[in-house]
Amino acid sequence: MSVTTLSSPCRRPLGAHMSIAGGHCKAVERALRVGADALQVFTRNQVRWESPPLNAEEAVRFCGLVKSSRIRFVCAHASYLINLASPDLEVFTKSRRALIEELRRAQALGCSGLVLHPGSGKGDDPMRARHRLVDALGEALDKTASLKVRLLLENTAGQGAVLGASIEELGGLLADLQWPQRTGVCLDTAHLFAAGYDFRDHRKARGLLTAVRRCIGIEHIHVLHLNDSRHACGSRRDRHWHIGEGEIGRQGFANLLGFSEFGGIPGIIETPKGDSADLDRDKQNLDTLRMVEGQADCHEHFDSQ
Numbered sequence: 001m002s003v004t005t006l007s008s009p010c011r012r013p014l015g016a017h018m019s020i021a022g023g024h025c026k027a028v029e030r031a032l033r034v035g036a037d038a039l040q041v042f043t044r045n046q047v048r049w050e051s052p053p054l055n056a057e058e059a060v061r062f063c064g065l066v067k068s069s070r071i072r073f074v075c076a077h078a079s080y081l082i083n084l085a086s087p088d089l090e091v092f093t094k095s096r097r098a099l100i101e102e103l104r105r106a107q108a109l110g111c112s113g114l115v116l117h118p119g120s121g122k123g124d125d126p127m128r129a130r131h132r133l134v135d136a137l138g139e140a141l142d143k144t145a146s147l148k149v150r151l152l153l154e155n156t157a158g159q160g161a162v163l164g165a166s167i168e169e170l171g172g173l174l175a176d177l178q179w180p181q182r183t184g185v186c187l188d189t190a191h192l193f194a195a196g197y198d199f200r201d202h203r204k205a206r207g208l209l210t211a212v213r214r215c216i217g218i219e220h221i222h223v224l225h226l227n228d229s230r231h232a233c234g235s236r237r238d239r240h241w242h243i244g245e246g247e248i249g250r251q252g253f254a255n256l257l258g259f260s261e262f263g264g265i266p267g268i269i270e271t272p273k274g275d276s277a278d279l280d281r282d283k284q285n286l287d288t289l290r291m292v293e294g295q296a297d298c299h300e301h302f303d304s305q
């Protein structure tokens, strides 16, 4: 029987990744519209290498808006273009520069962390790819040593030659960086599931928790990306789906959110937005998560009677 302390369902900041179309302040409005108290944004247009500098006034306005709102957690997600494991010198060079710039932007926006995918070696020797990644991450941390914002490595679905699909590998990367106060991990449920962690099963979910505790340390998990998966467990395909409507289903989320160890860790959905201008799909997905989490608490309590 597990000993799990009862937790209030509203304790975990819960929110969504929101578009910055129209400026960063619009993302805050969008988050508040869906009842979120956590928010994730891109620091800039994520599909281009070059962006105009961050508007300092807009950044100050953004921080002020967040502060005066119910939002308790803000993080940024780095551009998908960045690949610090790339064997292509041009991509690698651009990525190194872009990461440093994104860390500075994330700090200016008051973000506690910048989520980054570890990247792909694209068929190059995996050890060489990993070496490039660790070197470049270390350089970015060195060059932004005065900042507080954390670099949060996100686990991946394991598609192609991407790094970071296993808990052990992520833990190893963190250990090599040797910068605990500036680094951490973002765990994405859809990626965990696609990479083969079948946490629909309570016992396997416990095993995952044990691996996280041993290889990373719960205190180094700073955000959860809560996404259901369109594809099967172990498919190594990265396609997010609506909470409870994908292959993970409600039980999988109940198992993870029911762990008191993950209790206060903020959760962010990155599920399809749908057509509604009112972001109804986000509202529904957040409602489902709150319900699942509430039920998970009762379930654990019942379990331990």
Ligand SMILES: [Zn+2]
Residues within 6 Å of the ligand: 154, 188, 225, 270
């Ligand atoms: Zn994610």
Ligand SMILES: [Zn+2]
Residues within 6 Å of the ligand: 188, 190, 191, 238, 239, 240
């Ligand atoms: Zn994904």
